[in-house]
Amino acid sequence: MNFRNFKMIGYVVYGRGAFNQLDEILQPHRKGTSPMVFLVDHFFEGKELAKRVPARGRDHIIFVDVTHEPKTSYVDSIAKQLKDQFGTVSGIVGIGGGSALDLAKAVSLMMNNPGSSADYQGWDLVKNPGVYKVGIPTLSGTGAEVSRTTVLTGPTKKLGMNSDFTPFDQIVLDPQLTSNAPANQRFYTGMDCYIHCIESLAGTYLNEFSKSYGEKALELCREVYVNKNSWDDESDDKLMMASYAGGMSIAYSQVGVAHAVSYGLSYLLGIKHGIGNCIVFDHLEEFYPEGVKEFKKMVDIHQIDIPKNICANLTEDQFDKMIDVSLGMKPLWENALGKDWEKQMNRARLRKLYQRF
Numbered sequence: 001m002n003f004r005n006f007k008m009i010g011y012v013v014y015g016r017g018a019f020n021q022l023d024e025i026l027q028p029h030r031k032g033t034s035p036m037v038f039l040v041d042h043f044f045e046g047k048e049l050a051k052r053v054p055a056r057g058r059d060h061i062i063f064v065d066v067t068h069e070p071k072t073s074y075v076d077s078i079a080k081q082l083k084d085q086f087g088t089v090s091g092i093v094g095i096g097g098g099s100a101l102d103l104a105k106a107v108s109l110m111m112n113n114p115g116s117s118a119d120y121q122g123w124d125l126v127k128n129p130g131v132y133k134v135g136i137p138t139l140s141g142t143g144a145e146v147s148r149t150t151v152l153t154g155p156t157k158k159l160g161m162n163s164d165f166t167p168f169d170q171i172v173l174d175p176q177l178t179s180n181a182p183a184n185q186r187f188y189t190g191m192d193c194y195i196h197c198i199e200s201l202a203g204t205y206l207n208e209f210s211k212s213y214g215e216k217a218l219e220l221c222r223e224v225y226v227n228k229n230s231w232d233d234e235s236d237d238k239l240m241m242a243s244y245a246g247g248m249s250i251a252y253s254q255v256g257v258a259h260a261v262s263y264g265l266s267y268l269l270g271i272k273h274g275i276g277n278c279i280v281f282d283h284l285e286e287f288y289p290e291g292v293k294e295f296k297k298m299v300d301i302h303q304i305d306i307p308k309n310i311c312a313n314l315t316e317d318q319f320d321k322m323i324d325v326s327l328g329m330k331p332l333w334e335n336a337l338g339k340d341w342e343k344q345m346n347r348a349r350l351r352k353l354y355q356r357f
Contacts, residue, residue, distance in 0.1 A: 006251055007164040009146055009171055012244075016237075018174040019136065023054035025170060026091065029132045034090040035059045037082060039104045041066055041096025041138065049138070049177065053095070058086070066099035068270045072118040072154040075103065079110035079117075091132035091169075097189060098142030098273060101135045102150040105166050108133035109150075117161065118154040123331075126163035135168040138177045140239040141189030141274065143196065143247025145171045151273055158267035158325055173244065175236040183231070187304045188274030190239055191295070193246040194221040195277050198291035199256030200249045203335035207252065214249035217242045225298040256336035257287045260329040261353060264322030269310065278306050283356045287336065311357045323350050 013021060026036055035058040042063040044050045055061055062078065082089055089111060094104025108130030110117050120126050135145045144151075148167050149160030160166075178186070197218040200210055220242035224235045262276035271279070282299075285292045299306060311319075327333070327350065333341040 004252065007148060007167050008251075009167055010169040012171050012173065014173040014240075016174060016176045016233075018172050019052065019177060022093075022134075022136070022172060023056075025172070026054065026093070026134070029091055031088075031090045033058055034088050035086055036091050036093060037062065037089050037107075038093045038095060039064045039078070039100060039107065041100040043096070044138070049095070060086075060089075064096070064100055064103055066096060066103070068153075069099050069158075069266060069272060070103045070106065070150070070152055072106075072116060072121070072152050075106040075110055075117040075152065078103070078107050082107070082111065089131055091134065092130075093134040093136065095136045095138065097137065097139035097185075098144040098151070098192070101137060101142070101144040101168075102152065102160075104133055104135060105130070105144075105168065106150045106152060106161055109161060109163075109165060117152060118156075120161045120163070121152060121154050121157060121159040123162045124164070126161055126165045129165045132170075133168050134170045134172065136172045136174070136177070137240070137243070139181055139185065139189045140175075140178050140236070140243040141191065141193040141246075143193060143243055143250065145173070146244055146247035146251065148251060153267055157328060158263045159328065173240055175233070175240045178236045178240060179233070183302070184304060185274075186231075186239075187225075187302055188272070188278055190221065190225060190242075191278050191281070191298075192274045193217060193239070193243050194225070194295070194298075195258050195281050195291075196250050196255045197221065197246050198288050199258060199336065200246075200253045202288060202291075203253055203256055204338050205253040205335045210249045210251075210253035213245045214253075217246035217249060220245070222294075225302065226294065229301050254331050254335035256332055257284055260326050260332040260336070261350070263329055264324075264326035264354070265310070265357070267325045268314075268318055268322050271307075271310070275307065278304075279310065279357050282306050283353070308357075311354050314354075319351055319354060322354055323347050326350060
């Protein structure tokens with residue numbers, strides 16, 4: 001039996017105020033006059049956090065538009081812009097939620113790999129390491145800070161650049177950065193963590209490595225979302241560690257039905273990953289009965305709106321496109337349903353599922 005020898009994050013710094021060490025952390029990685037490039041979620045343009053970015057010399061700040069999840073064309077355009085303007089860069093620093101972090105990982109890779117990022121959507125297709133890259137989450141839950149993938153929408157599919165070259169070289173986990181997140185957004189990203197823990201812990205790929213991280217992440221999610229109905233600093237601290245541990249859990253296992261189905265929704269309708277997972281998970285009692293029951297309880301406690309009837313007016317072609325994208329997520333289905341998953345999940349069954357949303 002072959003065990004996966006997976007790549008972990010190079011360095012991790014955790015703590016309130018850790019962002020203040022960023023300048024010191026970046027210093028040894030600066031190469032001559034090649035700039036550090038900061039990809040900052042456009043939410044922070046003109047806000048205090050943007051003023052704290054330790055840009056020096058030729059360093060470049062790009063406020064990235066993550067209204068929708070990153071497209072391969074957006075990744076390619078940023079990488080081309082940087083190559084045209086600077087030739088090479090010392091590193092890419094992503095500051096923001098999961099989409100900004102995924103964008104940073106993808107741009108880092110495309111600085112050193114030819115062609116389009118769409119060429120690398122899949123498993124282990126990336127040939128060269130990217131430039132030095134740092135991830136600094138301002139939302140907790142996606143696990144993007146530790147994962148070996150980037151969630152990207154390409155011309156024909158929604159699929160990450162899954163590779164050992166994808167993980168960050170450094171992450172800065174500062175719970176203070178998440179303190180002003182909007183309540184709905186905080187819930188959706190937190191539920192991404194909760195849902196992928198439920199999927200990992202119920203999956204056929206599960207082993208003690210994944211289980212130990214997944215159980216801890218789930219425990220922290222419950223402390224934040226089940227045992228409390230208001231938000232405080234401790235909630236931010238716990239959710240940031242839940243996101244990290246949840247990401248570690250799926251690094252050695254996989255996610256399941258909710259993610260496989262929500263990828264189709266995101267590809268077709270542009271629905272963000274966290275919201276998409278919530279829309280789907282709300283209807284998955286047949287696969288995760290206890291998890292869905294608890295999820296509904298958390299939605300009630302925190303008075304969150306889960307969008308409904310989003311597939312009501314779709315055409316046959318649109319349903320087919322979502323089904324194609326979803327069935328392309330083979331490792332996710334295998335983790336959820338086992339090696340004979342194709343006997344259990346066919347197009348007709350998946351179509352009925354999509355009609356519920």
